[in-house]
Amino acid sequence: MIEWYKKVVFENYAxxxxxARRSEYWxxxxxxxxxxxLLVVIGAVVGGIFGDALTGGIIGYVLFGLYTLATILPGLGVVVRRLHDVGKSGWFYLVAFxxxxxxxxILILFCTEGNRGPNQYGPDPKNEIEEINEIGKVELQ
Structure with missing residues (x-):
């Protein structure tokens, strides 16, 4: 699980x-x-330590807000790549509104298996042989 999280947040930030495979998204x-x-719980614990629930709530929600701001782009990126895997444009995410x-x-699309083989958005992420071939082509050029 941590490897997928690191892949989305650090390797594919924006x-x-x-x-993106289903496992990467989920x-x-x-x-x-x-x-x-965890961040909200940390805020509650801090509030308990200081004896002030308001302070703990504020700290928890500030931490949560900062974390949300830091992960909004990787989250949108993995959503768009997941939609690409099922053959939809990233703009299709607006259907959620x-x-x-x-x-x-949208939930059904996120749970649906991606298109087999390459589609207009790239090679099949499940086909590791195809990924290795693509890497080899890039290195040879």
Whole structure:
């Protein structure tokens, strides 16, 4: 899980090109949720130490806000790459703003297996042989 998180946040910080496997997206989402919860809990613990729930709440939400700002671009990047994997444009994410059905539709797309083989957005991320061949082509040029 940590490897996928590091891949999204550090290696592909603002990368909106290519494709992302389901595991890359879901492990990032899980780690992101756990870290967010941890930051709010840290704020609550700090509030308990100082005996002031308001101070702890403010600290927790400031930490959470800073973390959210730091991870908003990698989060959008992995969403766009995940949509590319199922053959949709990154702009398709705006469907999520349709009340009721938009979020469900996006969730279904995030759970759907990506297109097999290369598509207009790049090679299949599950096909490691194809990735090795692409790396070899780049090195030879």
């Amino acid at each position: 990368n909106f090109k290519g494709r 492990y990032f989402a899980l780690a992101n949720a756990l870290i967010s919860i 349709i009340p009721f059905v938009g979020g469900i539709w």
